[in-house]
Amino acid sequence: MLRRIALAAAAGLFGLQATAFELPRHRSVPGGVAVIDLGASAEPPQVTLDAVPVLVVGDPARWTAVVGIALGAQPGTRHVAVRRTGAPEVRLPLVIESVRYAEQRLRVAPGKVDLSAEDLARYERERAHLVEVAATHSEAIPDTLRLRQPTAGERSSSFGLRRFFNGQPRSPHSGMDIAAATGAPVVAAAAGRVIDTGDYFFNGNTVWLDHGSGLLTMYCHLDAIAVKPGDLVAAGERIGEVGATGRVTGPHLHFSVSLNRAMVDPALFLDEISESATTR
Template identity: 75%
Template structure:
């Protein structure tokens, strides 16, 4: 089924792996949160130890603020790593209150994702002039939605599956539509019957809903500090921008709208503006396969 979308390191030096979520500079989370599973690869999450201090430090990766969480004066950065990032060393720019700026390295390891070949309607690959113009308009709007960052920290960094069903396509798959390579799969597909309920993976605020050329019926949720989730191909949308939803609350229904080969839910997680593997946020380590 198809769809398109748009470490611990010592303070002084050597990198090692692990970061988690996105951007809370002005209001870092001061309480203990259960972190997602760390996987410091492209499309993964790294957890970086920032050391101890009375006040929460600020952290940035490539100019983007990164989520900082802590308890008892010990702080960690939770970092989303972009799918198009290459393996090697990366640096967090860290500022402690009243202190100098420091650069904290961490390692990003290599990863190889599988390839998937799919057959869809020709008009969903070779776009008409009208459809291309629509896609360009939507892409600009969706880029602005994806850039949302609210200061409030997430209530949770663990999520529940947003639909019951088999995982039919995993994050990172290299997609080939009708023989033409396209961007890697930026989410998790869950196979479920048309009309099956789709629920919020975590508590949040609705920041966008609509019907898009590739994504079909879509809902975006903001969970705070740069942690967002997206739900696509919906046959029904039950929420509107501005609504506050609880974890597990119904937000829509499974469908096959947009570019899809059959009913399913495409679910994406974005952290500091990087699409990352949703399976890292699930307690059961990825959902039913």
Template identity: 70%
Template sequence: MYRLFKTSHRRCAIAAALALLAWLAALPAAAGELPRARSVPGGVAVVELGPALVAPRASVDGVPVLVSGRPGGWVAVVGIPLEAAAGALYLDVRGEDAPPRRLEVAVAPVRYAEQRLRVAPGKVDLSPEDLARHERERLRSAEVISTWSAREPATLRMLQPVPGRRSGSFGLRRVFNEQPRKPHSGMDIAAPTGTPVVAAAAGRVIDTGDYFFNGNTVWLDHGSGLLSMYCHLSAIDVRPGEEVAAGARIGAVGATGRVTGPHLHWSVMLNRTMVDPALFLADAGRAR
């Protein structure tokens, strides 16, 4: 009798588990709005991971990747480095009750524009003092970039931080005084000095400071490796550790650092790589 009861109980448990998985699979995949997928260097890949009771963990080359969704279906939101070659990158996935797996993510080729600029020689050919300062700031930036907080962003759609014309697009390859530099890793928005700059999404201030190239800068952590950076500010209105809401003022447009005129340089980062901010903009998500 006990054996029959035990067998029947096990069958009921299995049936209940199967029913639960079927119900979970019917739920929507994403808890918040996702960025527009564009699987190219500097773009974002959205990779379906399937249903699971607990969110799986994902990484690329050992760097954690943002995972969003619900038990009915999880997705990995992967930032693709600008310097990545066309072909593929590999996403490692680990779940609580599933064996590790490796997923191939196709990366298509892309061609970005080129722009030639003339700037003061001291902003291109650095003096020993400026070079030493830049090296200190590079190490500090590396620490900021490695920030990872466990919280999931409420949404992966963002506001444009300042109204204005886009004066420099992501991926643009710039040549300063005939010297090639790395591709542009953000979006430039032209606006008069003093124009308010707002947080593109809710987050925590993780760094502020005056940098040689970026001028007055604010970094926000939105959770799970999603960061945003605001540069060349004339004023910084927040402090590290402060929580800010989407649309809250964090500073003002300026011309600090290496610039040719007042504008905001806005960058978005996923899994420690800069990606195209335009992929995160909501249809009507421009700052007023």
């Protein structure tokens, strides 16, 4: 079960209404999420990991840091920096445990692995742009850290999987694949703002949503996109349709969650029992 805390900051101080706030499951491994108790203070502490802002939720009685851990992080002890008004900086330990992800070997069209000079140039342009998109950090607090499954279908357990395309190793799989037919509706996993859409060489038709404070979601290989940058969407609102664009072996949705610029396991934010996506 997702953990709950009370988000009950006084409206006069923080402009927030009291509500139940659900935390993702704690799994302090590469590609996981660490939930760190920050204790009490009148104002929310400012927390960073390697100078990148970290999501903080809670109320003056108890603040909690929710830290995304990059897939490439090495096991061991890191530290988050915690700053409070009128107090010296404190460094809290973040212990990252080791994990072993599976491997998979796939055969795809050679042109999707051994890129032509033209395709390589396109990929490099897109990569630079997507780095900027992934660095988005708005000040809003997410409505929830419990996400909806964005399309109905069986979830894969492929996050972190090391893939070999035609025998060549590639970066670990940084999302969840959900089996669905072309044209199936894809909905927003939570309320947010559309920050990017486009047709990318590897990811195909893609939508990025900003949910606030460094929490982003990405939806790839879409057959159709129903939103544009700047749109505000509600949780469960239709943003596109499942497809097979980009580098894929068949129609499905690739769903990613980014937290403080780290791609983390979406399963930690979803109910353990699959829910059907809803549409508007």
